[in-house]
Amino acid sequence: MSRILTRRTMLTGFATGAGALLAGCDALGNNPTFRDLLFEGEDAHFRIQRSLTARNALAKEFRPEQMSPVFRANGTRNPNTDAYNAHVAGNFADWRVRVDGLVNRPLSLSMAQLRQMPSRTQITRHDCVEGWSAIGKWHGAKLGPILQVAGLKDSARYLVFHCADLYGASRRPYYESIDLVDAFHPQTILAWALNDHLLGVPNGAPVRLRVERQLGYKQAKYIERIEAVSSLSGIYRGKGGYWEDAAGYEWYGGI
Ligand SMILES: Nc1nc2c(c(=O)[nH]1)N[C@H]1C(S)=C(S)[C@@H](COP(=O)(O)O)O[C@H]1N2
Numbered sequence: 001m002s003r004i005l006t007r008r009t010m011l012t013g014f015a016t017g018a019g020a021l022l023a024g025c026d027a028l029g030n031n032p033t034f035r036d037l038l039f040e041g042e043d044a045h046f047r048i049q050r051s052l053t054a055r056n057a058l059a060k061e062f063r064p065e066q067m068s069p070v071f072r073a074n075g076t077r078n079p080n081t082d083a084y085n086a087h088v089a090g091n092f093a094d095w096r097v098r099v100d101g102l103v104n105r106p107l108s109l110s111m112a113q114l115r116q117m118p119s120r121t122q123i124t125r126h127d128c129v130e131g132w133s134a135i136g137k138w139h140g141a142k143l144g145p146i147l148q149v150a151g152l153k154d155s156a157r158y159l160v161f162h163c164a165d166l167y168g169a170s171r172r173p174y175y176e177s178i179d180l181v182d183a184f185h186p187q188t189i190l191a192w193a194l195n196d197h198l199l200g201v202p203n204g205a206p207v208r209l210r211v212e213r214q215l216g217y218k219q220a221k222y223i224e225r226i227e228a229v230s231s232l233s234g235i236y237r238g239k240g241g242y243w244e245d246a247a248g249y250e251w252y253g254g255i
C-alpha cells in the first residue's frame with residue numbers, strides 16, 4: 001500500500017512539475033477515468049523501471065573460498081597465428097587495444113596504459129551454454145572510463161569486440177558485441193588477470209572482456225579492437241557475434 005502511495009506521490013509530483021497540468025490537477029484527480037489512466041501510466045512506468053533495474057543490477061559476486069580450483073578454457077585455446085605467436089614471444093609488450101569507430105578520440109592502448117585505467121576485481125560465475133560453469137576472480141580495467149576517454153559519438157549504439165583468433169574449420173574471426181547499458185555496467189571490465197595471475201593464453205591473453213550479466217560466448221578473448229558502431233548489420237553476418245552468426249545464439253545472452 002505504501003508503495004502505491006509513493007508511486008502516486010511521485011506521479012503527482014511529476015504532473016505538478018509540468019506546470020500546465022497544475023491548475024486542473026485536483027479536479028482531474030477525482031475523475032475516475034483520469035485516475036485509471038494515471039494508474040495505468042504508473043504500471044507502465046514501473047514495468048520499464050524494473051526491466052532497466054534488472055539490466056543494471058550487479059551479477060552475484062562470490063567469496064574467495066567459492067572459487068573453482070581450475071578455470072577451464074573453452075573455444076579457442078590458442079589463436080596460434082604468426083602474429084599472435086610473436087606477441088606471446090614478446091610478452092605482449094607490443095599488444096594494442098584500439099578503440100575506434102564512432103568515437104571522438106580514437107585510442108590505441110598498450111597493456112601498460114590499460115593497467116593505469118580505473119580497475120576492478122570481481123569473483124563471478126561464468127556460465128557456458130555447453131553446460132559447464134566456473135567461478136573465477138577477474139581483474140581489469142573498467143570499460144566505462146575508457147569509453148569516456150575515447151568519447152562516444154551520439155550515434156554510437158553498440159561496441160564490437162574484435163578478437164585475434166580465427167575460429168573453427170571456417171577460420172572466421174571471433175567477435176562479439178554489447179550495447180551501451182552493458183558497456184557502462186560497473187562489472188564490465190577488460191580483464192588481464194584471472195585468479196591473481198596474468199591471463200594465460202587459453203583464457204584470452206593478454207586481455208578479454210568480462211560482461212557478467214551474460215553467457216560465456218559473450219566473454220570475448222584476445223581483444224585487439226573495440227569498435228563503436230550505430231548498427232550491427234554491417235559487421236560480418238550482422239547478428240552481432242561469431243556464434244550468433246554461425247549457430248543462431250541469442251545476441252543478448254542474459255543469465
Ligand atoms: N576470442 C574468443 N573468445 C571467446 C571464445 C573463442 O573461441 N574465441 N569462446 C567463448 C566461449 S563459448 C566461452 S564459454 C568462453 C570461454 O572462456 P574461457 O576459455 O576463459 O573458459 O570464451 C568465449 N570467448
Ligand SMILES: [Mo]
Nearest residue numbers: 128129216217
Ligand atoms: Mo561457451
